[in-house]
Amino acid sequence: MCQLWEPSTFNMQKLDVVIGRIIRPIRIFQILFFALFVAGSLFGWNVHSVYRMAVASSPIGEPWFERELLEKYGESIISHLAENNVKAAIVSRSGQKRSKLPPGVAFTHSAFWLYEPNADGTPHYAVYNLYHGEENRLVSSLVKDSPADFLRLTREHDVGIIIPTQIVQNKILDYIGSSRYGEVHQVNYSLISNPFDSRYQNCNEFMLDSLAAMFWETPNTALIKTRLKKVLKPTELKASIIRRKVGPVVDERLIMTDHDGPILTTTRQTLAQFLDSQNGLKQDYVLDLD
Numbered sequence: 001m002c003q004l005w006e007p008s009t010f011n012m013q014k015l016d017v018v019i020g021r022i023i024r025p026i027r028i029f030q031i032l033f034f035a036l037f038v039a040g041s042l043f044g045w046n047v048h049s050v051y052r053m054a055v056a057s058s059p060i061g062e063p064w065f066e067r068e069l070l071e072k073y074g075e076s077i078i079s080h081l082a083e084n085n086v087k088a089a090i091v092s093r094s095g096q097k098r099s100k101l102p103p104g105v106a107f108t109h110s111a112f113w114l115y116e117p118n119a120d121g122t123p124h125y126a127v128y129n130l131y132h133g134e135e136n137r138l139v140s141s142l143v144k145d146s147p148a149d150f151l152r153l154t155r156e157h158d159v160g161i162i163i164p165t166q167i168v169q170n171k172i173l174d175y176i177g178s179s180r181y182g183e184v185h186q187v188n189y190s191l192i193s194n195p196f197d198s199r200y201q202n203c204n205e206f207m208l209d210s211l212a213a214m215f216w217e218t219p220n221t222a223l224i225k226t227r228l229k230k231v232l233k234p235t236e237l238k239a240s241i242i243r244r245k246v247g248p249v250v251d252e253r254l255i256m257t258d259h260d261g262p263i264l265t266t267t268r269q270t271l272a273q274f275l276d277s278q279n280g281l282k283q284d285y286v287l288d289l290d
Contacts (some may be wrong), residue, residue, distance in 0.1 A: 061152070061153050063152050063153065064153070064154065064155050065151075065154070067148070070148045070151045070152060070154075071148045073147075073148075073151050073154075073157075073159075073289045074146065074147030074148040074150070074151055075147075076287075076289050077091065077113075077125070077147055077159060077161075077287065077289070078123050078124060078125055078147060079123070080161075080287060081113065081115070081123075081125060081161075082115070082123035084163075086115065086163055086169065087114070087115045087166075087169045087170065087173055088112065088113070088114050088115070088164065088168075088169040088170075088172040088173050088176075089112075089113045089125075089161055089162060089163055089164070089169075090110055090111070090112060090113070090161070090162035090164075090207065090268070090271055091110065091111060091113045091127075091150070091159050091160070091161055091162075092107035092108070092109065092110040092159060092160035092161075092162075092268040093107060093108070093109055093150065093151055093153075093154040093156070093159050093160075094106065094107050094108055094154060094155055094156040094158075095108045095109055095153045095154065095155060096108065096155050097155050097156070098155075098156055102237055104235045104236070104237070104267070104269075105235065105237075105267055106160065106267075106268070106269075107159070107160040107267070107268045109129075109150075109153070109203055109204075110160075110203055110204050110207055110268055110271065111127045111128055111129040111130075111150055111203065111207075112127070112128040112172065112176060112207065113125040113126070113127055113128075113147075114126050114128065114172070114173060114176060115173075125147060126144055126145075126146075127144065127145050127146065127147060127149070127150040128142070128143075128144055128176055128181075129142070129143045129144070129145060129150065129203060130142055130143075130185070130201070130202070130203040130206040130207075131143045131203075132189040133189075137189065138188065138189050138190075139187050139188065139189055140185075140186075140187055140188075140189040140201065140202075140206075141187070142181075142182055142185060142206075157288065157289050157290045158286050158287060158288050158289055159286070159287050159289065160268045160284075160285075160286055160287075161283070161284075161285055161286070161287050162268070162271060162272050162275065162281070162283070162284050163281075163282045163283040163284070164275055164280050164281060164282055165279070165280050165281070165282045166282075167280075168275070168278075168280035171214055171215075172211075172214065175210070175213075175214040176210075180213070180214075180219070181210070183213060183219040184206070184209040184210055184212075184213045184219060184221055184224065185201070185206060186198060186199070186200065186201035186206070186209075186221075187201075188200045188201065189201065189202065190202060192237060192263060192265045193205050193265060193266070194234075194263075194264050194265065195208055195209075195225075195228060195232065195234050195264065195265065195266045195270065196225050196228060196229055196232075196234070196264065197225065198221045198222065198225055199257070202265070202266070204265075204266035204267060204268065204270065204271060205265075205266040207266075207271055208228070208232075208266050208270060208271060208274055209221065209224055211271070211274060211275065211278075212224045212227070212228060212274070215278050215280070228274075231274065231277040231278075232270065232273065232274060232277070233270075233273065234264040234265060234266055234267075234270050235264070235265055235266070235267040235269060235270060236262045236263060236264055237263040237264075237265060272284040
């Protein structure tokens with residue numbers, strides 16, 4: 001008569017213990033991995049939410065304010081600059097509510113504003129931007145647009161204004177009006193590009209590199225980056241190792257490969273700092289548009 005094998009209670013208990021010892025670390029690892037993934041994803045989404053309309057240099061998106069108000073704001077800036085006889089300025093707007101921006105960042109997108117009067121002689125400023133593409137957000141191009149278009153994605157009722165000295169204003173006019181403009185443009189785009197690294201560029205870093213090329217009379221990017229390290233203290237963005245890894249997964253524009261140590265990037269404050277280091281800064285202030 002055949003007899004089926006019946007495991008003893010003792011053997012079953014030993015088996016349960018062994019299985020428990022094997023499964024417990026796996027479960028702990030799974031829980032830790034899931035927690036890290038959730039934390040990283042939340043950070044990544046937060047960064048994505050902040051930067052997609054903030055540091056992102058783009059003319060495309062849903063405007064926060066009515067076009068009529070944007071036109072009014074644009075005219076206010078034009079009048080303000082013209083009344084102060086400004087021929088070239090750096091104007092910055094905030095593409096996200098300031099309360100949502102990272103520490104140390106008050107404005108996000110910046111551009112050169114050059115005095116180019118209308119045909120009838122009335123004051124007007126043309127805006128020279130770097131914008132990333134929409135179909136391919138990892139490449140950028142240089143675009144000239146209007147004050148209202150520049151303000152299209154603003155989320156605040158003010159702008160940052162940097163006024164260079166008159167001599168430097170004339171230099172900027174000559175530089176942008178020449179064939180040299182764009183000589184230091186790096187088409188590979190990153191939201192948080194490192195100003196000491198030449199592999200990527202955002203709008204603020206393009207302006208920084210352009211000013212450096214103008215002052216130092218060289219298109220040599222390697223030389224520019226070397227000299228910038230001696231005169232510049234960029235804005236540092238705080239992020240853990242996990243956040244560094246997750247960020248690029250959530251938004252491909254959050255490139256980290258040019259950040260070996262701290263995450264350093266160029267902001268409006270960096271541009272003012274550089275002009276000051278070259279004795280080219282006249283004024284740096286915030287203009288309320290209401």
